[in-house]
């Protein structure tokens with residue numbers, strides 16, 4: 001039998017005469033990558049997809065860190081965000097690069113021939129004429145989209161993003177690792193925080209390194225410190241280590257605690273622009289994603305004050321928007337909780353054994369997990385088998401014995417964790433937000449009790465509104481997770497899918513297509529099951545969460561239905577009276 005594909009007769013041997021030396025596959029070489037390198041190469045998975053999104057995600061990460069920080073010390077947050085546009089000439093002078101005039105125009109991406117330019121200008125003139133006619137007739141005027149010739153490649157530019165807060169600040173010695181080492185942070189425990197991965201601020205730095213080569217500046221002061229820590233650093237991508245330029249204690253000139261972070265990145269404000277910066281923000285559908293985010297953040301965080309500044313290269317486009325604090329009542333600080341036995345895996349049990357300060361098995365079970373009392377722990381040890389004793393040293397457990405504990409944890413019944421470690425937005429805040437955002441005719445809110453998925457407690461709160469002057473017809477969905485507004489990947493999110501597919505709106509006298517419906521859903525948990533590190537949406541695959549979202553929306557709909565029916569009855573009665581009096 002012919003040995004097909006053997007070394008003597010390779011199936012795809014090059015044809016004679018075409019190439020004398022057959023291509024040889026290179027031997028694969030084993031390489032390692034640092035986490036910083038990995039995220040630099042795959043920055044899209046952390047929400048840094050393109051310059052516009054990079055600017056948005058940078059602002060988002062810095063704002064969320066500021067809020068986490070202020071809330072952790074029960075301080076009413078006051079956050080100042082400034083985005084300063086830096087033109088190419090200014091940027092070049094900042095880095096000491098002499099600006100050079102173009103010589104060979106044809107080399108450039110935005111080069112257009114005289115004919116193409118003529119055609120573009122003629123088209124623009126035609127459009128302008130149509131717009132003017134439409135405006136005169138009172139019709140909607142569409143904003144012209146800049147053509148390639150006008151804006152060049154994607155309209156990207158440079159921006160200095162500064163975020164200043166009144167939070168906890170950071171210990172002087174920890175700052176380099178907090179900002180210069182990917183996957184390092186203080187929010188890894190089981191606590192409801194906006195941050196989780198120890199990645200966001202470092203991604204902003206990696207992007208600044210990739211796009212401008214400039215370092216990040218961090219100023220910080222903690223309560224009781226009589227100095228300001230200043231650190232300028234970038235990141236050694238290959239070693240995932242901070243590369244410190246300056247790290248010093250400076251004189252504290254004013255009473256302040258908090259942090260101020262400044263980073264210069266490439267971005268794109270124009271694709272994320274406001275239609276007009278004087279428009280009423282509540283009505284602006286086309287507003288910049290960043291402003292949209294800020295507005296929704298103000299909705300879900302009414303106890304915070306935000307000042308947002310955009311400083312344009314051309315001063316006429318500059319703006320300052322203040323999102324004033326609307327209440328002084330802050331939700332309680334979320335508490336750190338212990339692991340639920342049904343949520344731990346083998347690796348985690350081993351880590352807990354290594355880290356525990358407890359001596360024996362009984363103490364370990366009782367103190368390292370929620371919902372295991374002393375009596376319960378004794379019963380569990382009895383169930384593990386004869387070689388397990390309450391007093392046996394925890395560090396002496398063999399690998400097999402740890403597997404036995406894990407198996408029992410997965411099979412045994414445990415009470416659900418309670419939600420007292422969580423800090424939901426609260427029905428009051430949701431209602432406040434809906435009224436501010438949509439000015440509806442009717443609104444109903446609902447706050448569910450704590451539930452559990454994979455051993456993690458979560459709470460779903462919802463608000464559904466009906467009507468409103470400037471609300472578009474159909475479903476207007478607003479999603480929040482651990483009090484972060486979610487603006488991207490709407491279609492795949494559990495809230496959108498539930499509202500679109502699992503709610504029978506007509507049974508609540510609501511017309512899903514024609515009525516103006518606002519749906520607000522806020523989910524808080526010690527672990528939000530985000531899809532991806534960009535924290536952009538919650539998948540639809542966790543039954544417990546999908547069911548709770550559906551139930552919360554339904555509860556609002558039941559309340560609304562009563563109001564709608566009453567309103568309809570009142571209208572019918574009025575009509576009858578009017579007919580009788582005719």
Ligand SMILES: Nc1ncnc2c1ncn2[C@@H]1O[C@H](COP(=O)(O)OP(=O)(O)OP(=O)(O)O)[C@@H](O)[C@H]1O
Pocket residue numbers: 061065066069165167168169170178179184185186187194195196197198199200201202203258259260
């Ligand atoms: N404004 C700030 N005030 C105080 N500490 C901060 C501030 N910004 C960052 N930090 C500290 O730096 C750490 C790292 O921040 P980073 O944004 O990289 O990750 P994270 O917020 O922990 O998680 P995530 O990647 O999910 O956002 C934080 O855990 C926090 O301890």
